Amino acid sequence: MTFKKYLIAVFIPFLLFSCTEDNDVTVPRNLQEYLETTSDNDFGEVIACAASVSSSLSYIFYYPKEGASDIRYYEADSLNVDSQDFANYKRKNLDISNVFGGKLQRFSRSNTEENWCLVTYMLDGKLHKSNVIRLKNATKPTGWTDVVDIAYKSTLEPNFTWSDFGITDNKIYFEVISKSEDDTFLSGTYTNNKFFQYYDTSNVVLDINESVTPKTLVEDTEYLFTMMAVSEDNWVNLVIQETFIPKNLQEYLDENSSKTIKSSLAFAASSSSSQSLSYVYYYPLVGASDMRYYETDNVSVDENNFSNYRRKDLTDEAVYGGKLRRYSRSDDDTESWCIVTYIIDEVLYKSEPIKIKNQTKATEWLSDVTIDVSERLKPKFTWTDGSIKENEQYLQIFTDSDNDFVSGTFTTEKTFKYYDSSNVTATINLETPPDLVLNEEYNFTVFGLSSDNWVNLVIQESFIAE
Known part of the structure; x- marks a missing residue:
């Protein structure tokens, strides 16, 4: 071997190692070693938590402040280690997705094993690190539901009240309001109690709004309420997600008080394949526009008090050659009253109240x-x-x-x-x-x-x- 070839043989592996060392995936290096070379131990905080979708799929959510770079996910070698000894953590290369229009992001972890994990990123030359997260995808899987009570202080001031559903170790609650259509983020707040009103900060203990006052809601626009109930070890015990549209049916009728109100045909049936799927049929006369579906929270309310009806944005389709149309309503345990409306010129057509009985009297x-x-x-x-x-x-x-x-x-x-x-x-x-x-x-x-x-x-x- 010539001297030139010898130098190439020696220095190329060295250069490759030098270039890939900071990757921590190609060339393994534990988190402690990364911290020692990157930080002076004066860490900025990363807000992060984790939730399971199934026993084999978990999401690790985190809030990347504007300008965050080199975002990393680290996981311990075992659950049976000192969670605060960062020499036990190795970097893993997981897929990243945007959440709430990119205000949050999440790693997707496909693994049935439980472990400790955390998230880091660089911001303005400084390392930011989350607290450790205890993954509980097998022993305490995250519950997902849409059950939340939504009331209104005024048309554009919804308030949300929820239950722990028997969970006893929730430490804090994270609430997000976003637009359903494009996932645009509006507000992210933390409370210590199971209540939040948009936008009242009297019980808010922390927010991710970056000193920007959230925008006022817009009538007849569909929004998504998301709540994560987080334990002290940053595991999400419960996720609640429910859509809402400001302005109830009575307010809509008042807005159209100059129009003539006429009755229209509508009725509902549960699907032949599943009691959790109901069809709400209606007969739109020629020229019908602005078709709307309204629903109450439950069947115990006064069905003739139209302020009890909230609009829902459901998918509808033509049936029977287009003579009828039907909305598809998926809700496996809630029975309600509903009403369908549409407009033709200066006439507002409103159906009689329909009692959805998919659980008690399935079709x-x-x-x-x-x-x-x-x-x-x-x-x-x-x-x-x-x-x-x-x-x-x-x-x-x-x-x-x-x-x-x-x-x-x-x-x-x-x-x-x-x-x-x-x-x-x-x-x-x-x-x-x-x-x-x-x-x-x-x-x-x-x-x-x-x-x-x-x-x-x-x-x-x-x-x-x-």
Whole structure:
């Protein structure tokens, strides 16, 4: 080997080691060694905590102050070590995601084992380090819920009250208000009690708003309330997330007091596949706009007091060839009253209150119907109620094989003949339904409606016109 080659063989590994040493991943180095070379032990504080999504996925949240760089995640060799001995911590390279528009960030940790961890970053040439975090993804998984009481001091001053749900070691509560549409951060506060009002700082012990007063909320805008209940060892025992929209239904009606108020058709049923999913159907007349869905917190309130209804931004879709539309409501344990509204020119259409009973009286979905085809192209349908005997009227809907709407009628009797209007009490047809076409396939649906507009029974069956 020549002397030149010898120098290359010696110095290249040395240079590679020098360049990669500060990475702490390619060339392992414990946290204590990193601290000794980077800090004078006068650390800035990093706000951080951790929560589990499942036993194998945890999020380590942290608040990076503006200008933070070289953000690192360190984890101990074992849970059974001195958590304050930083020689026990090694750097791990985890994925980072923005939270609340980047006001917070989080590491994603895929591991079933529990451990100690912490977060560091550099800011203005100074090392900032979080307190140690005790991961409890297996022994005390984080609870996630949307249960929070939202009241209003005024239209734009919501206050939030929540429960510990039996958890006894919550040390502090972190509340974030953000915009649902784009995750824009508005406010981040800490309280020692289970209450926060936007924006009242009388019980706030710490915030991450950086001396900026949060913006005033905007009516009819959807926001997200997030609360993390944090233990002394920085583990998140509980996360509550719930959307809210300032301005109740009565305030909306008052705002539109110059418009004529008319009643509209709407009703609700639980899904055939899951009691936690309910469908809220409504019939929008031609030209309908600004469709809205309002809901109460529970069924114990006065359903005719419209100030009890808060707007919710639910997804809706066209059904039955677009003759009806329906909102999809996912809530596995809360029953409520709801109302649907829309506007056509100077008329505001408002449905009667609908009592959602997905838990106590889940909708029965059946296919048992007798079809009498003795009269050419005028089939007669006869059915019976299911186990719930509370139906006051029945809505029959016919669609063709392409799901185009054909006919919609109401009867109080459990029978209907196409097209015999002798027992029809109301229709949703804008014109006389067409004759059925011989040998074509059609779909028949009947909804059994109670007086509170809940659907106890749905029968669906296809048939061939004879």
